[in-house]
Amino acid sequence: MLSGVPGSPYTRKMVALLRYRRIAYQLVASSSGVPGLPMARPHLLPTFYLPGPDGALQAVTDSTPLIRRFEAEHAGRGVIPADPALAFIDALLEDFADEWLTKAMFHYRWHYAADIDKAARILACYLGAPHDDESLARLAAAVSQRQIPRLRYVGSNPTTAPVIEAGYLRVLGVLEEHLRHHHFLMGARPGSSDFAFHGQLTQLVQFDPTPMALAVAHAPRVCAWVALTEDLSGLEVGEDGWFDGGDLPASLHALLCEVGRLYAPVLSANAQALADGATQVHATVDGQVWAQQAFPYQGKCLAWLRRDHQALDAQARTRVDRILAGTGCESLFTGL
Ligand SMILES: N[C@@H](CCC(=O)N[C@@H](CS)C(=O)NCC(=O)O)C(=O)O
Numbered sequence: 001m002l003s004g005v006p007g008s009p010y011t012r013k014m015v016a017l018l019r020y021r022r023i024a025y026q027l028v029a030s031s032s033g034v035p036g037l038p039m040a041r042p043h044l045l046p047t048f049y050l051p052g053p054d055g056a057l058q059a060v061t062d063s064t065p066l067i068r069r070f071e072a073e074h075a076g077r078g079v080i081p082a083d084p085a086l087a088f089i090d091a092l093l094e095d096f097a098d099e100w101l102t103k104a105m106f107h108y109r110w111h112y113a114a115d116i117d118k119a120a121r122i123l124a125c126y127l128g129a130p131h132d133d134e135s136l137a138r139l140a141a142a143v144s145q146r147q148i149p150r151l152r153y154v155g156s157n158p159t160t161a162p163v164i165e166a167g168y169l170r171v172l173g174v175l176e177e178h179l180r181h182h183h184f185l186m187g188a189r190p191g192s193s194d195f196a197f198h199g200q201l202t203q204l205v206q207f208d209p210t211p212m213a214l215a216v217a218h219a220p221r222v223c224a225w226v227a228l229t230e231d232l233s234g235l236e237v238g239e240d241g242w243f244d245g246g247d248l249p250a251s252l253h254a255l256l257c258e259v260g261r262l263y264a265p266v267l268s269a270n271a272q273a274l275a276d277g278a279t280q281v282h283a284t285v286d287g288q289v290w291a292q293q294a295f296p297y298q299g300k301c302l303a304w305l306r307r308d309h310q311a312l313d314a315q316a317r318t319r320v321d322r323i324l325a326g327t328g329c330e331s332l333f334t335g336l
Helices: 009-021 063-073 084-111 113-125 133-154 161-181 192-204 209-218 220-229 250-276 296-311 314-324
Strands: 002-004 027-029 047-051 057-060 280-285 288-293
Touching (some): 002 009, 009 084, 084 161, 084 296, 084 314, 113 209, 133 288, 161 209, 161 220, 161 250, 161 288, 209 220, 250 280, 250 288
16 A cells, blocks of 8 residues: 555656556555554655564655565566666666656746646645635645745755756657657666656656646657556566667667766765765756755765665676766766
């Protein structure tokens, strides 16, 4: 069982994953957990309720480790590529979607008036009981008043807005090019990164009017892919559906270049700020100034990626380093 709402990109990531993996689930539409079951601390969407060591249900969050847990607990239709080098690239792209693309998602939702208006009114309707117009208007105001100040957590501010928006358009362009030739980021079958992109893009290309209009104008294949990836329960996949890690398409290299351009400098500067005990992160992203408050969770993301890079055997690590060479991502894993 899990609880979450359609406006939560990570809920959409996980529901699409469960459907593809044919793992039976019950989704409770709620942003405040399930009555009678424990609350997650911190409370995040989605929250899964899974048996702990004593068999009692525990509240568990964080989609990335949950995907790995389900991989160990449910056989077949896995989303972690068999080749460890490709699995590492998949994890890096998953992290980029979860942690960078969400900046674009949250920025567009709470920056422009048309997007704020739509999100406030519709997200308010997700909050349970039916409401009359007056209480819905009150709730909508409360939702936007809660969310708009949280733009600072993702680093959306007047300095970074142009970088986020230019980055979103380029990422759309690269995905569109990839989908000219391929079904998924990881080949003929989806990897964990496909579900991470899907989750964020359900909001960007299907809900919030400003980024949706950009996607409709520039990336029709991406729009269709997001809709199709919602329910892949009927897709039959073969063991050999993954890309050859030694021969990745140019479009995947281009996507990794966006990770290196947009995300790697923020991850490095954030880790440095955390190590220095600084509250502010300053970086240069895409040749422009980036300033945001330090984010401890992304410090952990980088530590996990570095741990996974270290854990690769020498041969796989050499192949990963060859793939990342020239993308800007290699700086995250060198000189440690
Ligand atoms: N790293 C987590 C992130 C989950 C997350 O940030 N969820 C958002 C909603 S999409 C959330 O719950 N934010 C706190 C809130 O809304 O109170 C994951 O991958 O599941």
